Amino acid sequence: MAPPARYCVPGERLCSTEEATAGSGTYTRHGFIFSSLAGCLERRNEDSELPVVSVVRDSESQLLPNVGAVVTCKVCSINSRFAKVHILYVGSTPLKSTFRGTIRREDIRATEKDKVEVYKSFRPSDIVLAKVISLGDAQSNYLLSTAENELGVVVARSEAGVQMVPISWCEMQCPRTHTKEFRKVARVQPQFLQT
CATH class of the missing domain: 2.40.50.100 (RNA polymerase II/Efflux pump adaptor protein, barrel-sandwich hybrid domain)
Structure with a gap:
C-alpha cells in the first residue's frame, strides 16, 4: 500500500x-x-x-481563466457599451463555479470598431467563444475579446425558441420562422466543438 x-x-x-x-x-x-x-x-x-x-496540483482544484485562454461563456446582459457574461468553460474544461466577464464594444470586432453595436452582436442567453485579454479588476472582472474570426456567437436561440443557424459572419437565421437576426458569428474551429 x-x-x-x-x-x-x-x-x-x-x-x-x-x-x-x-x-x-x-x-x-x-x-x-x-x-x-x-x-x-x-x-x-x-x-x-x-x-x-x-x-x-490537486486535480480537483479550480481551474482559472488566464490571459490568452479561449473561454465559452453565456451572455447575461447587454447595453450600448458592453456585454456582461458568465464564463462556463476554459478550453473544453467545465468550471466548477462561474466567473463574470465583460466584452467591451471595442473588443467585439477587429475592424470598424467605431461602427460596432453591442445589440447587433450579442443577445442575452447567447453562447459565445471569447479570448481572455485581461484579468480586469473588482468591477469589470475578466475582460474578453471576440475580435478574431474564430470567436463570437456559437449558439443562439430565436424568438421562437429554436436554435438559429449562421448564414454569414454577422447574421443568424431561425430555421422555423426564417427571420434573420444580427450576431457576431464565430467561425468555429473543430477543436472548440463539444461532442
Whole structure:
C-alpha cells in the first residue's frame, strides 16, 4: 500500500539539492528545493542518480481563466457599451463555479470598431467563444475579446425558441420562422466543438 501523499504549500522547504533535483512546481534557493505551488509532493527516480522532486496540483482544484485562454461563456446582459457574461468553460474544461466577464464594444470586432453595436452582436442567453485579454479588476472582472474570426456567437436561440443557424459572419437565421437576426458569428474551429 502506497504511503499517503504529502501535501505542500507554496514556499515550503522540501529537501536539499544534494538529496534530489528540482522538478515541476518547485524552485531552488540557497541549496534547498522549495514548493512553488500548493499540491502533492511527488518523488520520481529517473535516469539520474538523484530522484526528481516535484509538486503536482490537486486535480480537483479550480481551474482559472488566464490571459490568452479561449473561454465559452453565456451572455447575461447587454447595453450600448458592453456585454456582461458568465464564463462556463476554459478550453473544453467545465468550471466548477462561474466567473463574470465583460466584452467591451471595442473588443467585439477587429475592424470598424467605431461602427460596432453591442445589440447587433450579442443577445442575452447567447453562447459565445471569447479570448481572455485581461484579468480586469473588482468591477469589470475578466475582460474578453471576440475580435478574431474564430470567436463570437456559437449558439443562439430565436424568438421562437429554436436554435438559429449562421448564414454569414454577422447574421443568424431561425430555421422555423426564417427571420434573420444580427450576431457576431464565430467561425468555429473543430477543436472548440463539444461532442
